[in-house]
Amino acid sequence: MVVSAALSGPFAEAELHMAKRVLVVDDAIFMRNMIKDIFASGGFEVVGEAANGLEAVEKYKDLKPDLTTMDIVMPFKSGIEATREIIKYDANAVVIMCSALGQESLVMEAIEAGASDFIVKPFRAEDVLAVVKKVLGEG
Amino acid sequence: MTMDMSRYLGLFLTEASEHLEGLGRDLVQLEREGAPAVVDSMFRHAHSVKGMASSMGFESIAVVAHRVEDLVDAIRQDPTKLERSLVDLLLSATDKMLDQVRAVAESRPTDDASALLGQLADKVCLVTGRTPSATRVIHQARPLSPPPAAPAPFTAAARVLPEAVEAPPPPPPAAEPPPAPEPAAEARVAAVLPPPEEGAAKTAKRWAVRLRIAPTCQTPGVRAFLVHKRLTGLGTLHGLQPPLEDLKAGRIPEGHIQVELETAEGEEGIRKALRNVAEVELVSLKPAVVAPPPLPAPAPSQAEAPRAPTGADATARTVRVRTELLDYFLDTVGELLLATARLRELGKVLPENSRPPIEEGVYRLHTLVKDLHDKVMSARMTPLSLITDRLPRAARDIARRREREVDLVITGAEIELDRAILDELADPLLHLLRNCIDHGLETPEERVAAGKGARGRVLVSVRRGRDRVVVEMEDDGRGMNAAKLKAAAVARGALSAEAAARMTDREAFMLACLPGVSTAQDVSEISGRGVGMDAVKRVVENVGGTLEIESELGRGTRFTLRLPLTVAVVHLLLVAVGDEVFGLPIAKVVGAMEADSEKLERSREMPLLPHGQGLLPVYGLDELTGVQAPPRKGVRPFVVMEGDAGRVALAVDRLVGQEEAVLKPLSRPLDLLPGLSGVTILGSGRPVFILDVPRLLSA
Numbered sequence: 088m089v090v091s092a093a094l095s096g097p098f099a100e101a102e103l104h105m106a107k108r109v110l111v112v113d114d115a116i117f118m119r120n121m122i123k124d125i126f127a128s129g130g131f132e133v134v135g136e137a138a139n140g141l142e143a144v145e146k147y148k149d150l151k152p153d154l155t156t157m158d159i160v161m162p163f164k165s166g167i168e169a170t171r172e173i174i175k176y177d178a179n180a181v182v183i184m185c186s187a188l189g190q191e192s193l194v195m196e197a198i199e200a201g202a203s204d205f206i207v208k209p210f211r212a213e214d215v216l217a218v219v220k221k222v223l224g225e226g
Numbered sequence: 227m228t229m230d231m232s233r234y235l236g237l238f239l240t241e242a243s244e245h246l247e248g249l250g251r252d253l254v255q256l257e258r259e260g261a262p263a264v265v266d267s268m269f270r271h272a273h274s275v276k277g278m279a280s281s282m283g284f285e286s287i288a289v290v291a292h293r294v295e296d297l298v299d300a301i302r303q304d305p306t307k308l309e310r311s312l313v314d315l316l317l318s319a320t321d322k323m324l325d326q327v328r329a330v331a332e333s334r335p336t337d338d339a340s341a342l343l344g345q346l347a348d349k350v351c352l353v354t355g356r357t358p359s360a361t362r363v364i365h366q367a368r369p370l371s372p373p374p375a376a377p378a379p380f381t382a383a384a385r386v387l388p389e390a391v392e393a394p395p396p397p398p399p400a401a402e403p404p405p406a407p408e409p410a411a412e413a414r415v416a417a418v419l420p421p422p423e424e425g426a427a428k429t430a431k432r433w434a435v436r437l438r439i440a441p442t443c444q445t446p447g448v449r450a451f452l453v454h455k456r457l458t459g460l461g462t463l464h465g466l467q468p469p470l471e472d473l474k475a476g477r478i479p480e481g482h483i484q485v486e487l488e489t490a491e492g493e494e495g496i497r498k499a500l501r502n503v504a505e506v507e508l509v510s511l512k513p514a515v516v517a518p519p520p521l522p523a524p525a526p527s528q529a530e531a532p533r534a535p536t537g538a539d540a541t542a543r544t545v546r547v548r549t550e551l552l553d554y555f556l557d558t559v560g561e562l563l564l565a566t567a568r569l570r571e572l573g574k575v576l577p578e579n580s581r582p583p584i585e586e587g588v589y590r591l592h593t594l595v596k597d598l599h600d601k602v603m604s605a606r607m608t609p610l611s612l613i614t615d616r617l618p619r620a621a622r623d624i625a626r627r628r629e630r631e632v633d634l635v636i637t638g639a640e641i642e643l644d645r646a647i648l649d650e651l652a653d654p655l656l657h658l659l660r661n662c663i664d665h666g667l668e669t670p671e672e673r674v675a676a677g678k679g680a681r682g683r684v685l686v687s688v689r690r691g692r693d694r695v696v697v698e699m700e701d702d703g704r705g706m707n708a709a710k711l712k713a714a715a716v717a718r719g720a721l722s723a724e725a726a727a728r729m730t731d732r733e734a735f736m737l738a739c740l741p742g743v744s745t746a747q748d749v750s751e752i753s754g755r756g757v758g759m760d761a762v763k764r765v766v767e768n769v770g771g772t773l774e775i776e777s778e779l780g781r782g783t784r785f786t787l788r789l790p791l792t793v794a795v796v797h798l799l800l801v802a803v804g805d806e807v808f809g810l811p812i813a814k815v816v817g818a819m820e821a822d823s824e825k826l827e828r829s830r831e832m833p834l835l836p837h838g839q840g841l842l843p844v845y846g847l848d849e850l851t852g853v854q855a856p857p858r859k860g861v862r863p864f865v866v867m868e869g870d871a872g873r874v875a876l877a878v879d880r881l882v883g884q885e886e887a888v889l890k891p892l893s894r895p896l897d898l899l900p901g902l903s904g905v906t907i908l909g910s911g912r913p914v915f916i917l918d919v920p921r922l923l924s925a
Contacts, residue, residue, distance in 0.1 A: 114270070116546075117237045117278045160273045186445075187277060188362055189295075194448045195474060198455050204504065205452070207444045209281040209364045221504040 106132040107223060110152040112143040112169065113185060114161045121210065122156055122185070129216040140164025144172045147180065154219060155182045157202070159193050167197045174201030181222055185210075231282055231364075238282050239331045240546070245271040246324045247615065249294070250317065254618040256301075257313045258633075265302045272298055275323060280363045286339050287326045292361040293346035294319050300353045307353050315349055317619070318342060362444070430461065430490045432514035439481035440505040447476030449505050450483060456499050461489025486514045547605075549645060555602045560888040562595045564907045571910050603644065603792050610688050610697070611639035613652045617659055617686065624663045631670050631681040632663055638688030643695050644792040647769045651697075651789075654762040658699045658785050659684065661759070666703030666783050676780065678702065694771075695791060700784035706777035708734035715740060720871060728840070733872065735775035735783075739763040740871060768903055768918065770796060770813055796889045798906070798916065800882035801865060803848045804855035807882055809906060809916040816866040816873060818881055823862055835864055835875040842866060842875045850901070850922050855879060869920050876919070889916065900924075 109131050113119045116138075123133045135150045137143040141163045147155060155173065159166040170182045184197045184205040194205045204222045206215050249271040252264040276291035294316055301308050322342050329336040350358045437453060439446045450473040457463055464486040468478055487496065493511060500508050566588060573584045614636050621634040643651075667673075667682035674680050684701045712726040715737045726734075739759045766773045771789040798809035799818070819837070826833040826844065834841035844864065848855040864875045887906035896902060901922030907913050 115241055115274050115278060117234060117241045118274075118281075120237060121234060121281060160270050162267070162270065186448075187273070188444060189292075189359060191445055191448050191474075191476070194445070195451045198448070198452050205445075205448060207362075208277045209362060211364065218504040221502045224502050 106130055107153040108132050108134040108150070110135045110137065110143070110146055110150055110155040112137045112140075112146075112156060112161070112166065113158040114138050115158075118158065118185070118208075122215070125210065125212045125215050126219075128212060129219070131219075140166060140169035143169040144176070147173045148176060151177075153181065154223065155180065156185055156206070157182050157197075158185045159190060159197065167193065167200055170197050170202050171200040183219065183222060234282065235330075238278050239327060242275050242278055242287070242327050243324065245275050246320055246327065249275075250320045250324075250619050251615055253313055253317055253320065254622050256308070257310070257622070258618070260305070260308065262302075262305055265298060265305075268298045269295060269302060276361070280361060283364050284326070284330065285361070285363045286336060286343075287323050288363050289343060289361045290319050290323050290326075290339060290346065293343070293350055293358055294323075296350045296358060297346070297353060300350075312349065312353070315345060319346060430488055432464070433487045433489065433493070433496060434510070434512045434514045435485050435487050435496070436509040436511075437483045437485075437500070438507045438509050439478060439483070440507065441481060443481075443505040445476070446478050446481060447474050449503075450474070450476075450478055453483065453500070453503055453506055456503060457485065457487055460491050460496060460499055461487050463487060482509075549606075552602070552606050552645070556599075556606065557890070559595065559599045559602050560890065563592075563599060563888050566592045566595050567908070568911050606645045607642035607791075608645045608648050609640050609642050610648065610695075612648055613655055614639040614686060614688070616652070617655065620656055620659060621663060621684065624660055628664055629669060630663055630667050632667060633681055633683045634659075634686070635683065636686045636688075638690075639686075641688045641690050641695055643789060647771075647789055647792070650765050650769050651787075654765050654787075655686075655697070655699070657758070657762050659686075661785075662699060662701035662703065662783065666701035666705075668704050672704075691788070695789045697787040697789065698784055699787075700782055702782040705779040705781055706735055706738065706775070706783050707779060708777075711735065711737045715871075725872070732774075732776065735777055736763075736773075737871070738775065739773070764918075764921065767814070767920070770811065772813070796887055796904075796906075796916065798885050798887050798914075799865065800885055800908075800914065801847065801863075801876075801878040802880040802882050803846075803851065803878055804853045806851070806853045807908075807912065807914050808847070808851065809885070809887065809914050810865060810867065810876075810919065811903075811916065812884065814868050814919065816868060818863055818865050820861050820863050822860055823877060824859065833877075835866075837866055837873065837875065842873050844875045844877055845923065846877045848877075848879075850876075851917075867919050869923055874919070874923065887914075887916075 109126050111119050111122050111126070111133055113122065113136075119136050119138075123136070126133050131154075134152055135146045137146045139161045143155070143157065143166070144164070157166040157170055161169075166184060170184070173180045173182055178201075180201070182197075182202045184194055184202045185208060186194045186197075186205050187208045194202075197205070204218050206218050249268055252268045252271065255261060256264050256268065272291050272295040276288050276295055279285075279287035279291055297312065297316060301312070319342060322337075322339055326336045326339070347358050350356070435457070439449050439453075443449050454463070454466070454470065454473060466473070466485045467483065472478070473483065489496065491499070496511060497508065500506060570585075570588045570592070573581060573588055576584060617636065618634050621632055624630075625632040662684045663682070667684075668676065668678075670680040673682065682701060682703055684699065686697070686699050688695065688697050690696075708729075708731040711734050712721070712729060715721040716723050716726050718740075720740050721729075721737070729737075739762070763773045766787055766789070769789065771787055774786040774788075775783065776786070777783040796809075797812040799812050799815050800807055800809055802808075819835075821835060823833065823844075826835060827841065828834065829841075833844040835844050836842075847853070858879065863878055863881050865878055865881075866873055866875050885906075885908065887908070889904045889906055892899075892902055892905055896905075901918050902915050903918040903921075904916045905913055906916060
């Protein structure tokens with residue numbers, strides 16, 4: 088950090104541009120890995136993972152990520168409940184729901200609970216990144 | 227950007243299989259207990275499989291999972307829809323998906339699923355009153371597996387696109403005439419508005435907003451709802467077109483939405499709020515003609531004080547490791563143990579004065595390696611539930627086929643055993659269960675006539691002994707008939723009539739484990755694969771365990787499996803014939819004694835060794851193993867061992883000693899030789915075969 092701060096000009100800009108930090112929540116390792124890879128390919132930094140809603144809320148408080156992707160159907164605590172708690176804790180939290188066709192009403196419930204946006208499974212990397220960049224005001 | 231999905235294949239195979247096995251367990255539990263609690267879990271399993279399979283491009287699996295999800299959801303909404311035929315269908319769907327996952331794993335083409343898909347679609351129509359919706363699947367540029375068999379007709383919509391990226395969204399709902407403007411809406415919204423706030427009043431303006439949802443959007447309803455939420459976050463909406471209910475249902479002609487927004491935010495504020503919503507285009511934003519009464523911006527959601535942590539960290543810190551890797555560790559640590567023993571042997575020939583430092587070093591090395599060995603062993607410990615979880619489903623299927631009614635109770639399944647033993651035990655346990663239900667339990671009518679409850683009971687209990695795990699499976703059925711078993715064994719020539727007469731009932735029950743001796747004359751699915759009681763006993767003994775059978779006519783039968791915690795270390799009695807040394811598992815050795823072989827009694831050429839109250843048949847280990855040994859006269863040692871049909875005596879040349887040895891499995895072609903169960907290497911570096919005496923005798 089000290090080194091990059093000492094630089095000047097466009098290099099310093101690039102060096103100081105911090106990758107956005109992402110928390111990935113899904114009960115399937117398969118999905119988590121896929122989402123992690125998508126974020127990595129888009130230049131994001133995945134700082135944590137959670138496998139259920141309970142863990143998601145804990146990890147959120149712990150990590151304060153810039154962005155959280157949230158599965159809806161999960162054991163112990165659903166993604167909607169977790170989103171509600173995260174938003175309660177941090178009104179500016181950016182939570183993106185991972186949904187599937189047929190879950191429209193659940194996604195709307197999640198949006199009511201404060202979710203910023205949603206992506207639809209099965210994911211295509213470019214769609215996911217497009218939504219995420221939009222939400223973060225980068226798109 | 228096209229993702230390379232092949233790297234997720236391994237994970238897909240493991241996780242999808244786990245979910246499907248879980249789904250199968252839940253279904254059996256659901257049918258048995260009618261428990262609504264498992265429905266949520268079932269839904270999660272089906273939902274996860276659908277998501278994974280569609281991401282991988284496994285259309286057939288994804289579609290079946292989607293239908294299962296639909297049906298489970300229907301049960302969730304209305305539990306009265308649960309009936310046997312539905313459970314049957316869901317179970318076959320689960321089996322089909324498991325088979326398809328396995329097919330992917332084995333790179334073989336899958337069977338045609340169209341019949342099942344047809345049934346599932348019909349059922350979905352019947353149960354939900356709706357036609358099943360299309361399943362969205364990402365199509366891989368290069369299929370990861372042989373393409374699934376012919377797609378069902380109604381999924382045809384889900385495969386297309388030359389660049390083979392993804393299927394189109396389901397066809398939009400039939401176009402409806404644009405709904406008439408709803409004058410009441412404005413009044414209704416206005417009626418619930420909070421009183422205006424001071425301050426906001428000065429700057430609030432009305433804006434005419436026209437938006438368009440991208441035609442490629444998968445879920446226009448949700449998208450529109452999100453936009454609606456964003457706009458209400460800025461101010462108050464008037465004259466929303468289409469109305470909210472239609473928006474939510476995705477009834478948005480051409481994707482066009484218009485609304486008047488009353489807000490204190492300026493133009494840039496509105497643009498900014500909409501800019502970060504994907505799939506939405508702001509067509510136009512103009513000041514509305516009429517200036518309405520001032521209205522406030524809604525209060526932002528309030529950040530509350532952080533809540534106390536909920537505390538329940540549900541996941542332990544674990545990583546998944548392939549079992550082959552653990553096998554490799556165990557194998558290598560085994561080699562280390564052997565190498566250490568070899569070093570110790572070598573140390574013994576060093577001159578007296580240089581020995582202590584070497585011995586100390588070797589001792590330390592041995593301690594470390596032993597510790598490492600224990601750790602690797604404990605990493606391989608796996609709960610018995612890995613195999614007992616399959617039993618309820620099997621019990622249900624067997625009972626249904628045989629028109630029995632059975633309650634299966636499993637206790638202690640959390641107890642752990644070496645994975646290698648568990649893998650071996652899966653089939654034997656299944657066979658025992660089958661025995662209990664098929665042959666043990668009476669029909670409901672017979673049971674009632676015998677004064678028992680119509681439903682039979684099979685109890686599987688697992689408990690941990692000092693250095694053993696004991697698995698018991700007992701039924702409350704008709705019990706085994708010792709006299710019949712004896713007669714069958716005598717008829718097959720496996721036993722003399724005199725020996726049969728001397729046998730206790732307990733010994734007689736073990737006759738069921740002789741190949742071909744069974745009072746039940748059927749070739750079942752499982753015994754058809756060569757797993758009979760003889761195989762059960764052999765497997766149990768090969769992993770170093772024992773099998774016992776107790777039974778009482780009219781009361782039931784109990785099979786008791788006593789299993790070592792691990793297979794890797796065996797206690798051996800080393801014996802020599804000629805120049806060869808062999809290992810005999812001490813678990814099977816009853817004792818050793820000396821006798822003059824020329825003075826033994828004989829019955830038809832077979833020498834007999836007096837032992838306890840009886841006479842044991844004597845076999846020469848040299849003849850059994852084909853080892854050349856000079857003929858011996860006079861007194862020689864005999865080892866008395868448990869055989870399949872009672873005890874036997876082995877004539878050997880020398881008793882070499884006892885050893886705790888690391889068992890190494892045999893590889894081709896040695897594993898084809900009957901009677902060898904493994905090999906170990908002694909501290910001296912000498913390899914020694916471990917004998918499976920019962921198999922040697924029957925070969």
